[in-house]
Amino acid sequence: MTRGRGTGRRWLLVALVALALTAGPPLARAVPTRPVDIDAGTLLGRVQAAEDRPWSGLVETTGTLALPDADQFSDVAALFGGSTRMRVWWRDADHWRVDQLSTSGEQDLVRTGDRTVRWDYERLQARFGEEPSVRLPRAADLLPTELAARMLRGAGPDDVTRLPARRVADRTAPGLRLVPASPRTTIDHVDVWADADTGLPLRVEVYDASGRFLTSEAVDVDLATPSEARVSFTTPPGAGVERDDVLDIADAANQYAPLIAPQRAGGLEADGSNGAVGVYGTGPEQVVAIPLRDREADALRDQLGVTPGARQGATGTRVTVGPLGVLLTGAEGEGGLLVAGTVTPPTLHAVARDVIAGYQYVGVPQ
Amino acid sequence: MIRVELVSLLRSRRTWATIALVDALPVIVAVLLAVTDLGPRPGTGPAFLSAVLTDGTLYPLAALAIVLPLFLPIAVAVFAGEAIAGEAQQGTLRYLLLRPVGRTHLLIAKLVGVMAFVVLTVLVVAATAYLLGIGLLGHQSVTASAPGTASVSGTSLSTPELVARTFAALGYAMLCMLGVASVALFASTLVRSPLAAAMGALALLVGSTLLLTLDAADPLKPYLLTRYWLAFVDLFRDPILWHDLVRGVLLQLGYVVVFLGAAWANFATKDISD
Amino acid sequence: MKVIRTEGLTKRFGRITAVDGVGLDVREGDVFGFLGANGSGKTTTVRMLLGLVLPTSGTVEVLGEPMPARRASVLPQVGALVEGPAAPPHLSGRRHLALLDAAGPGSRRTGRAGRVDDALEQVGLGGVDRRPVRTYSLGMRQRLGLAAALMRRPRLLVLDEPTNGLDPAGIQEIRRLLLDLNAAGTTVLVSSHLLSEIERTCTRVGVLHAGRLVLQDDLASVCGPTGLLVVDTPDPHLAARLLVGRVEAVDGERLLVRDQDAASVNAALVGAGVPVRSLHAQRRSLEDVVLDATSRQAIA
Known part of the structure; x- marks a missing residue:
């Protein structure tokens, strides 16, 4: 027994074990998916049919957009500019629960009918409120199912092509690529991988001209319908309870601004809104127009003004972050109209012009 | 040898001094919280630290979140780094091997000794924190109309559930130290100086913590030593989120297999010339 | 064994x-x-x-x-x-x-x-x-x-x-x-x-x-005997003359004599009037042996 031989053999053994342990999980994930023979149109139909299908699981999203971090919009900036982990229990569009996880707590959203509860563990607080007709994007909107539904809404078989299947959440998921035909959108293409059996979207990647800026993937999926208890909320002992009259700045503007936005703007149809806030377009080309009061508009204008690439024009201040265009009309002390969406600058300006021109003024609601 | 190792550990003054040092931080934090009544802002500070202001029984968990990222692993790295290199430096390694204690047996005994230290430390920290939490911090049971504690997910946890999950969290935290201990033990068979061995393990610890904050390191993250350490919080979500906990345990076991294996590969036929 | x-x-x-x-x-x-x-x-x-x-x-x-x-x-x-x-x-x-x-x-x-x-x-x-x-x-x-x-x-x-x-x-x-x-x-x-x-x-x-x-x-x-006797005498010259042919070396008042029989050498010297302080068989010291062995090794 000499040192050289025995030691070499032992090190080799350890190296092999280490290799097996590190390479094992990626290899297991790389197990080829079973062949899926389905054309793009059929798959699109299946995905669209699976909208609001019950499921539960764990979702991870990553966004790479550096949005201006203005006070009222900081949650949105965090959502599109970082990673989010969510647990999901989804019975149907009106009964679901999405827990946004952090290392030291949770911010949960429980939707029961038209009532929504927001639970914040670190504040030990439950906030009850009505589900508003218009609101800013929130974590639950980034679920692959929600994202796919939004992006594929209105798409037809001619807009999509097939992508090779991949393994997502240990399921075989054939892929679908949507390349928007509209010249108004800034979104280059959207890739969706959906469960081969049910059409449930499991992974969504969204690209602009310069590359991918948003990914959402279900890392664990259970296709059983979650129990009703799972998607209900009872305030735990010791927690504070509050009632929200308004959810966010968009909801507030929609409810309280004495205006009604027009039904068409910049060549886009309104998306079922009848308040002060207008949401126009469907699928990858969507734009929102929110009237802001002086204080909010000024703060946002300051923030936009110092954002790299900001343009001051006759209409107002415009910023482009990746695919997202943001335009705030007006000047200091005048209030303004915030127009934001995944559309090109000319469309942005057209929407602003049409909305301002088309506002109907109404009495202040009681 | 394992028994001797445990007896030596329990009788060593150094063991208790180290435990006292690790325990000091949660004690200071508890006193400060009790005096100022100022919790960390949401999204900052260790987990559960804001919750303990209303419910002192959660303080063992907050204490765990305080010592787990840095204090405990440093102590573990120092202890495990000393395991072989310390015996060699003291000259007692050759006499142990001549006794004879099998070399593989010695490595395992040392790892068991270090883990016994971890168990002891975590239990002491948790026990002190419980007493401090009850004595100094919030009294949930007095103010709440319904008995129980809020889970992270906003459901209600009964006291038995809370106790069971707290012990599970303590156990998980102990398991998390296996990786550091194995790495330090391996380093300890590699170098002559116990300090160098501890520094080696700490370098990995710091490196892992740093890489975790880097998006570019995403492909590496599932393999990083500290990746799943704070997943004990998942035990207090409702239902328990097993995803990271399971990966955390497997990762630590992987570290044990690889680094204890490497320690064995290096040490089994190493020339003992100290 | x-x-x-x-x-x-x-x-x-x-x-x-x-x-x-x-x-x-x-x-x-x-x-x-x-x-x-x-x-x-x-x-x-x-x-x-x-x-x-x-x-x-x-x-x-x-x-x-x-x-x-x-x-x-x-x-x-x-x-x-x-x-x-x-x-x-x-x-x-x-x-x-x-x-x-x-x-x-x-x-x-x-x-x-x-x-x-x-x-x-x-x-x-x-x-x-x-x-x-x-x-x-x-x-x-x-x-x-x-x-x-x-x-x-x-x-x-x-x-x-x-x-x-x-x-x-x-x-x-x-x-x-x-x-x-x-x-x-x-x-x-x-x-x-x-x-x-x-x-x-x-x-x-x-x-x-x-x-x-x-x-x-x-x-x-x-470390056995070398076959030499060590004679210590105040009169080494006389002793050397008496023991001619058997003296291996003279070192001051010490003589090395090739002879096994200490008693007869002593008798001869004392009989001839040579004063003898001491007389004993020479043994190799371990030091000599070691030096010898190591120097041989060095030359080889």
Whole structure:
């Protein structure tokens, strides 16, 4: 027994074990998916049919957009500019629960009918409120199912092509690529991988001209319908309870601004809104127009003004972050109209012009 | 040898001094919280630290979140780094091997000794924190109309559930130290100086913590030593989120297999010339 | 029976050959003196005998079994002191011995305290109290190390510089202890760089020089008479004339005479009126033997 031989053999053994342990999980994930023979149109139909299908699981999203971090919009900036982990229990569009996880707590959203509860563990607080007709994007909107539904809404078989299947959440998921035909959108293409059996979207990647800026993937999926208890909320002992009259700045503007936005703007149809806030377009080309009061508009204008690439024009201040265009009309002390969406600058300006021109003024609601 | 190792550990003054040092931080934090009544802002500070202001029984968990990222692993790295290199430096390694204690047996005994230290430390920290939490911090049971504690997910946890999950969290935290201990033990068979061995393990610890904050390191993250350490919080979500906990345990076991294996590969036929 | 037997034992550290083809041969009942200057490869050889260092090539057999393959069965029968004693500084000597005993296999708890006491008594530490080892003198540590080696009544004792740090009385005490143990059947290997110590205790000697075993023989035969007589006289010239043809060398008032018969030489000198201060048969000193062996090695 000499040192050289025995030691070499032992090190080799350890190296092999280490290799097996590190390479094992990626290899297991790389197990080829079973062949899926389905054309793009059929798959699109299946995905669209699976909208609001019950499921539960764990979702991870990553966004790479550096949005201006203005006070009222900081949650949105965090959502599109970082990673989010969510647990999901989804019975149907009106009964679901999405827990946004952090290392030291949770911010949960429980939707029961038209009532929504927001639970914040670190504040030990439950906030009850009505589900508003218009609101800013929130974590639950980034679920692959929600994202796919939004992006594929209105798409037809001619807009999509097939992508090779991949393994997502240990399921075989054939892929679908949507390349928007509209010249108004800034979104280059959207890739969706959906469960081969049910059409449930499991992974969504969204690209602009310069590359991918948003990914959402279900890392664990259970296709059983979650129990009703799972998607209900009872305030735990010791927690504070509050009632929200308004959810966010968009909801507030929609409810309280004495205006009604027009039904068409910049060549886009309104998306079922009848308040002060207008949401126009469907699928990858969507734009929102929110009237802001002086204080909010000024703060946002300051923030936009110092954002790299900001343009001051006759209409107002415009910023482009990746695919997202943001335009705030007006000047200091005048209030303004915030127009934001995944559309090109000319469309942005057209929407602003049409909305301002088309506002109907109404009495202040009681 | 394992028994001797445990007896030596329990009788060593150094063991208790180290435990006292690790325990000091949660004690200071508890006193400060009790005096100022100022919790960390949401999204900052260790987990559960804001919750303990209303419910002192959660303080063992907050204490765990305080010592787990840095204090405990440093102590573990120092202890495990000393395991072989310390015996060699003291000259007692050759006499142990001549006794004879099998070399593989010695490595395992040392790892068991270090883990016994971890168990002891975590239990002491948790026990002190419980007493401090009850004595100094919030009294949930007095103010709440319904008995129980809020889970992270906003459901209600009964006291038995809370106790069971707290012990599970303590156990998980102990398991998390296996990786550091194995790495330090391996380093300890590699170098002559116990300090160098501890520094080696700490370098990995710091490196892992740093890489975790880097998006570019995403492909590496599932393999990083500290990746799943704070997943004990998942035990207090409702239902328990097993995803990271399971990966955390497997990762630590992987570290044990690889680094204890490497320690064995290096040490089994190493020339003992100290 | 061979207690230690090595063949072609070689150890290389990188490009340096520390031990080169050593063939040790220690028999049962020997007090074997293992001599060598510091850096001659003595300690490395001892470590290879005990399985601490693994040979690059060659074989080792201790107590009839191959090492280090059978160390689990060999080492319990061996007591050793390698490169100085060692003990955790914060423990008492008694506690250290008890823990060391408990650490190994096949140690029963019953009678452990007695075994510890016996070993301490043997090395003259019987009265030692609960003081920690860090307060011990060098000599006390040395004795504690010896006690650890003696704990399990070994068949073979391997002692590296056992009298290091002891005062002359202590050295004598330890020497007597070794001889007593040897008389009771323990084979002893003592390695040292001190010739006088080996000369006084050992029955056989091996000399290591630059990694090679240059001499291995019974002490009695290497240090035997040289066949010369040493004559010390105030009148060397007369004595030389009288003993002409037999005088090998004259060194001041000392003559070396080639003759076996001291009595007749003495009679001849005294008869011729030559005063004789002393007259004795010359024996080779171990120092001469070692110097001779190592210088031959150097030339070769």
